[in-house]
Amino acid sequence: MDNFGLLLDEWRVAVDKEVNGKCQPTLLLSAATYYKPVIPWDVVHRYPVESIDKNLDWINAMCYDYHGPWTREDPTGTLAALFEPTGTLADLFDPTGHISTSGGLQSWIGAGIGRKKLVMGLPLYGRSWRLQNPTVNGLGAPAVGAGPGGEEGYMSYAQVNQFNGQVNARAVFDEATQSYYSVAGPYWITYDTVATMTRKMAYAMGLGIGGYFFWDTSNDQGCQFSRPGTH
Template sequence: MCYDYHGTWENFTGPNAALYDPKSNVSTSSGIGSWIQAGVSPKKLVMGLPLYGRTWKLLDPNVNGIGARAVGKGPEDGILDYYQVLEFNKENNAIVNFDGQTVSYYSYAGGFWVGYDDSITIDWKVQFARSRGLGGYFFWALGQDKDWIISKQASNSWDH
């Protein structure tokens, strides 16, 4: 499971499934690396990826990056399925940001913040799994990818 690294149990925003984290070891690369260093064969490891985003209500809507102070859950009790993230972004004219350090996306609008993956970040993460010789990847949960946007990209990335 390479997700739920951050959520509304914390009082600050963060990427749901950071591939890397330059400020801590709470990341997929660190976790996978630890298992391999401990002697687990990479072929026995499978990378779990989320098809949903984690949401927060920002303490100050003008402070809205990764690590921004938060005061609770955002829309849908703190979790949006991927297709709901797309709807949130469109309906609220959200500002969307890619964070290259963590290989994740986040968006914000109206005092709410969403951390999530899209087909681009999933592509990078599947390529990471493949390059490390992992046994594969899985999604939680497939029904959250309404039009199979992310799952198709992941399949193509794994096969090529």
């Protein structure tokens, strides 16, 4: 992360130098980042927030993939909760606290990044699980791996809607986290809807941050965009 900060310093000098005395705009510099400025994996990494704020025009905070069927033992959880789960769910999903979009954005602001340089990510896809017991199907339900969508249960928003309609899935809104999930027999899917995205956009506007982005538009309902490398 120290070297990343130095790299940003060098890039800013380079792009400013490039346009010196020329009638052309300066290149924009941005980065896609973790949803918060600290990555608490096996080794804790802290983003060089001071260098980011000084040198980048904005960052795209990836406010999604908070939970997924990464291993066969992972329980169901929210893909991109706006707020933290409460009670026993909080202990199950996040013993250290603050796995949520609101927590991530607030932590970036608290670390010193300018609000207008902070952009909130919105997922146009879902993650699926196969339940251990179809009758135990709420948030935090035991699972035995990924459901529809392959090894990591990846389903586009269009595929989620199609699946929900084909199998008459039961859609559930979780008020605490402001997130949706669907249940159909042994399958469980977490995703965002128009309603949850609208609430997230309102939250972002209330924070006064730079905006929001989608990952990615090719996953949207009725969208005809092709993926990179395809036609």
